[in-house]
Amino acid sequence: MRSANRSDGRDGLPAFFWAAAPFVVLILLWQLVVELFDVSPLVFPSVPAVLRAGLDGLADGSLAAHVGASLLRVATGTALAVLVAVPLGMAMGTQRGIAAFFTPLLRFFSVLAGIAWIPIATLWFGYGFGAIVFVIFNAVFFVVTYNTVLGVSTIPIELRRAAASLGAARLAIVREVLLPGALPNIVTGIRTGLGFAWRGLIAAEMIATSTGLGYMLFLARDFYRTEVIVLGMILVGAIWLALDRLLLAPLERRTIERWGLVRPT
Amino acid sequence: MKELVVENLSKVYFDPRLGERVTALDGVSLRITPGEFVAVAGPSGCGKTTLLNLIAGFLEPTSGRILLDGREIDGPGPDRGVVFQSYALFPWKTVLENVAFGPRMRGLPRAECEARARRWLELVGLGHVANRYPRELSGGMQQRVGVVRALANEPEILLMDEPFAAVDAQTRMTLQEELARIFEERRPTIFFITHDVNEAVFLADRVLVLSKGRLREEIPVPIPRPRRWAALVENDSFKALVGRVLQAVRTA
Structure with missing residues (x-):
């Protein structure tokens, strides 16, 4: 029993432990180096200094405000992108003409997706919410489309034909066949897109706003607050990991289990 | 009553692999009267699936017409139920939801759709899997659901495209007998495509032999119903008819 547990003990608590262990080693090493070489806090902070910065941020509410602002932008930009991308993708997946028109455009603009849009976004929307949401939108939109x-192209033609010959009209086929059939791919697209969006967000916030994690990082540099910079970097990574592992990955897995196609033999 | 009439039907399409135009169907005419079971037999590539796809409205003819009850068909519709070789069940719907799909698309109240679906599932002994998903069922059971899904929508004619080709031989015979039983009890109109000559003779009132896009021969099957394999395998007139169809398929 026990040895069997050890051999496949990569789920549940053991899996978490194995994933966390390298970080614990890294943090210990970090503190050791800072103490051994007496590193100046202007170059790199100590572990306690970062912890203190985190506690201060929690106490005065600034940390929650920055994280909240960042998450709200990501959520808004992603929601808008999905609302536009899914119908466009459906149309492209079913109408050859629409696909022929949009495919080259999408190829071109997907290269530009992300921070390349910041200059024009700030001209259009000013510095703040609008510009950053626009950057997020661009990061998510292309990959979801x-x-x-x-996803639509993986749906066997027989399923559309079956629906049509059972009396489903065009819109009903979209709702009953294309959308559920493409859902696993759509969710995968959202997960990938959010990864791009999160990276783009931090970059955009350094330039185009006065709140958010990216701004917090960039502002701290002006005051040589390396402990705040490192705290921000840790948060950027940790929040994404938590979001991806605890929300997106399970959602993707469940969608594939529930809606995934099992191909006819 | 609604009669299916196919008049001088041709289908030519461009085959990108061969780089040339291919005639899949060449002037096919036929007539199926209500309550009749017609099978089309022929080797692969003879155009039989194209013929079914045209009648189903999945493809458009190059020339000729298809009339159901005197009206020319225009695209797929619930008056022509289709059973696919690949079953084509919606994997994200339960068995019950699959069977209730057609009635629901016609706007019947949900409770009534489900009651009807349940009745049909009971009829083929599938009541106990109503809440399962298709992938949880064997191939034979999935195709039973496929047949019932088409029948529950009460089509004028049932179009079956090699429906039992993907299941094992044992299950295939069971499914054939079940279809024969349903036909004997309810007399739906059935248009059945197969490359299996035994299957065609066992099930049909009439076997049409198709080859290279043309109808070559029409062979009536005057074997009385009910038909069961146990009685027919050694039956001389059955064997003679199979021989006749087989010869027609091979010489056509």
């Missing part, structure tokens, strides 16, 4: 097209 692409994945929706991919």
